[in-house]
Amino acid sequence: MKAEIIAVGTELLLGQIVNTNAQYLSRELASMGIDVYYQTVVGDNMERLKEALRLSSGRADIVLLSGGLGPTQDDLTKDALASYMNRSLHIDRMAMDRVERFFHDRGSVMTENNRRQALAIEGGTPLPNETGLAVGNAISFEGTHYIVLPGPPKELIPMFEQEAKPWLLQHVLTGELPIYSKMLKFAGIGESALDQRLEDLITAQTDPTIALYAKEGEVTVRISTKAASESEAMVRLNELETRIQERGPEFMYANEDVPIEKVIVDLMADRSWTLSAAESCTGGLVAEALTSIPGSASMFLGGIICYTNQIKEKLVHIPHALLEGDDAPGAVSAEVAEALADHVRMVTDSDFGLSVTGVAGPGYAERKPVGLVYIGLSERGKETEVHELHLQGNRETIRLRATKALLYRLWQRLVASKQA
Amino acid sequence: MKAEIIAVGTELLLGQIVNTNAQYLSRELASMGIDVYYQTVVGDNMERLKEALRLSSGRADIVLLSGGLGPTQDDLTKDALASYMNRSLHIDRMAMDRVERFFHDRGSVMTENNRRQALAIEGGTPLPNETGLAVGNAISFEGTHYIVLPGPPKELIPMFEQEAKPWLLQHVLTGELPIYSKMLKFAGIGESALDQRLEDLITAQTDPTIALYAKEGEVTVRISTKAASESEAMVRLNELETRIQERGPEFMYANEDVPIEKVIVDLMADRSWTLSAAESCTGGLVAEALTSIPGSASMFLGGIICYTNQIKEKLVHIPHALLEGDDAPGAVSAEVAEALADHVRMVTDSDFGLSVTGVAGPGYAERKPVGLVYIGLSERGKETEVHELHLQGNRETIRLRATKALLYRLWQRLVASKQA
CATH class of the missing domain: 3.90.950.20 (CinA-like)
Structure with a gap:
């Protein structure tokens, strides 16, 4: 199962904010055994957004979109996706109630553009937003599954956790095996020296997989496997861990991700x-x-x-x-x-x-x-x-x-x- | 002038690290008056990396690549770019000297794979790495200009600042009015409080432009203008600096980018x-x-x-x-x-x-x-x-x-x- 993450927002392209959503979603997808092949950032521009959708549809089974769900004219994500699919948008009643209540509770007048936050795509599943106003969407089209999430992390994270992830597990990942990982931590040895010690294991890797990352004087070796149960995964991971540790026992200081x-x-x-x-x-x-x-x-x-x-x-x-x-x-x-x-x-x-x-x-x-x-x-x-x-x-x-x-x-x- | 940033690394797609390089490079390009239309992240995979290069070449004048320059077999960026251009790779002598000296000074033996860090693309300009071993590259091909940078921010930032930016200014941005900036540094005040004090200036901004960034207890206000000469730019920037400083003289500790x-x-x-x-x-x-x-x-x-x-x-x-x-x-x-x-x-x-x-x-x-x-x-x-x-x-x-x-x-x- 291949996935792609598209973050929408000119503020990302100007470097005003860092794309932590892509990191969060990538990590979550990896933990569900879904391979992320691309992360893309595109601005608040209808043509380039539709071009990004066209591209991702050709290369991914799952496309996660974040951002561009707000009330302003710049917020185009749902419009672009609906237009790409030739579908219409309608007001989701539950989401609209929430928007109206929000303004009513504050004693302020709702401006007309706020109705945009309650828009949902025809034929899709609206994803309620517990911590904000913009409703999300989950929708399948021509074999690709699209999840539309809000940009602010404090809205995106709960919506992914409570709505999008269960939807993916129920509608898309039926029958897939979850992925399990272990992090082996090394110090006192450089990345290239460790890479060479592990060269034959890395070259021969099929399952579990092995990946090396270096950061500030430490090297992390991540070993991962797909398995039906944690105990089955641990048998394979522990066996590989032992073989890796034998290559440099004086350097491996932990088998979890700690400094x-x-x-x-x-x-x-x-x-x-x-x-x-x-x-x-x-x-x-x-x-x-x-x-x-x-x-x-x-x-x-x-x-x-x-x-x-x-x-x-x-x-x-x-x-x-x-x-x-x-x-x-x-x-x-x-x-x-x-x-x-x-x-x-x-x-x-x-x-x-x-x-x-x-x-x-x-x-x-x-x-x-x-x-x-x-x-x-x-x-x-x-x-x-x-x-x-x-x-x-x-x-x-x-x-x-x-x-x-x-x-x-x-x-x-x-x-x-x-x-x- | 349109640019695209391609970050290479499976660790980004697994969500193990956040793509701060894309933010840094986007901000730098914006300050040079270059529009970033896409940021892409692709894994350590030859085919997908070449596909990303093919796509970006069709839609950008400048392509910045970060990551994948290390010594291991996973590090493919230069190989992919050379292959995409049908060019060969050769050892850059200066970079190789640096790699050899590094191991010699430590009294350790250089493993063969470290030679990869000194590879440069035929016909390109090697970009020296002052804080690491992997040499960068700048090269133009079929109307698109490619800059290859290392992944670790402590190597990427100095190489961009000292090598890539001057190269772009000299070879690509000739004829454009240069952009001049000043960084005003504030401490003891939060970003939103400062934003409010400067609200009317920010709303009315045309030229110079004003941008706020917060980081670790400091707020940076960047003011920028395009001008034919430095002295012309400084007249405008100094005038705005005075108006900004008046809004919080007890908080502004420097008018250059220092902690x-x-x-x-x-x-x-x-x-x-x-x-x-x-x-x-x-x-x-x-x-x-x-x-x-x-x-x-x-x-x-x-x-x-x-x-x-x-x-x-x-x-x-x-x-x-x-x-x-x-x-x-x-x-x-x-x-x-x-x-x-x-x-x-x-x-x-x-x-x-x-x-x-x-x-x-x-x-x-x-x-x-x-x-x-x-x-x-x-x-x-x-x-x-x-x-x-x-x-x-x-x-x-x-x-x-x-x-x-x-x-x-x-x-x-x-x-x-x-x-x-």
Whole structure:
């Protein structure tokens, strides 16, 4: 079953709003096992709208239209669809009652153009709008099924959920198998390196299917299958998950769609472990990532952003001799990363201490190159580990990559310590 | 001049990501006076991608493609375009050097598939990628101009701005009057409130045009005009800027597209003022925003993320009696916000001290409601100001809004102190 989404609205083509409806509808259709082949955005223009309908009818079984149901002359979606099908429009009595009641309740006069919001296409099923005034429509024509939805997400989402989805399940999807997915999350490995490790599995994929996506230092592998029941799907998905995990067990940190900091917070809360961080070049990014997770208050005690040498000395007790002087390694060094991680752990009396110090740029510091970063990880009673990173990118990218690298090392350490 | 935007990626059709690139590119094209008639999304599929190219070529003068330039077998955009034009692909030497250097600098082995990221189409202009590895392309064929851009916004935006836009201006838009814009930036006021203050100007707009965009606690007002010369444009834009600024001088912090933290860093550097921050519920967001600005090292001395009461006592010297006990105001209180701002300023010996303490949720703390936040601002030799905020939204939104509110107050204070 192939579907296409057509969003109608010049405000989308001007870039005034982002097309979140297409994302919502795509995700919903995917979860129903319907493949979306195209998303299209077209303006409030009768000819181009009818052209988009003509095209979509030739290539899709289901066409979802969003937007263009309002009261103004610009709102053309139902007119265009009716004209395309050579059908007439009529006032839907229930929808009209709702429009009239709305104006009556507010004590205001309904202008004539508001009647347009109650228009329905001859032979179709009106879809009531619980959160707005414009009625939706569901209608089949020449083998293609059309669903007409309002543009505002707070109207579109409830109408899809309560009206359009049940209509599709009852009239169109009888007998189709639902689709089930699992998201496998990787860190510490790039998209292309993971792609190569999985190359034979990806090439041979039929069912389940495998897809890779990279985002901000994490790679997501989505595996999907159509099945009659969840348990049947899970047998296939779990079997493939195991084969994928074997290709890089040291990189796969979750089998659900969560960031690595969520896994870290859960692992630490589970053991009542506590954490602190001393950050120089990341300026709070590490703390911010961890504290973005609800429940982090139980494990993240606090952090020190020691941007200057004075603060490194005063708040994290880094010896002056390490920071300044001809023979000093300097603030951007393995020695200072180690001391920062150890000292922030001791100052806050936490089980684990993290540190980052480096040159985020633009411009070098201490005659050290942009992208040189040291990360430290201290654990009570264990040896402190320090890693030297050479990162590419601009200031923002270097700070983000340093943060992700540190969180990845922490996750690895927590897994090892948990097993110990 | 008609344009069409084609975003390539199955992750868009599955609804895993929202198509923000289409919004960005539509807005940029509109600002250049180019009409976007269609946005299309198509999956990583050779046949459908070529079909989308065939369609767009028939109806657009300019086609912008985004996504599908990565190293994996799914990344087909350049292959499809080259095949559509019957042209070959070759390795762009500069792009290949960049890919090789990337792996060399990391001390890792480049896998063979990464060569794909350096592919360019015969006869086209390679567009360098300053923030990533995949090279872009600009190429004209049978009267249509194609621009190929990478999918990640942090690569697409700089490449459009620095490479594609100049190419379009030079090769395609010759003879058109150039468009000049100014961005007026507002903080501390919502989009709809600002919209109302500017209502008569917006209604009467012909030339220059006025457009409002809201994003993360800031509102941008973009004013644009077409003119034969920059000086002619600036006369019109500056006149309108003055009229707009008069509607809310206490909210307009810049007349160029910069975040408020950039204005803060510049103002402080100019006076050699220094700053520190003690953050509880924002967990590093304030420090992160400030340190994201190059040059912030000269004014931001450091920060303390005091997530627990123990850390508030130990590192910021908040009296135990303020934090705990039956009569204590508690960590989320005006008293603690004031003490945090004062003490972090004294501990770090900075001119200004900032503080945030509140309930970001989910779930209340100290029997105080989610969204209750206190922000403090301490200045050497002046009275400390504290504001009580009642913020709406989820954890992420509350943290972000608290950060923006504090930065807005700091900017106001700096402007006042500068004039004093």
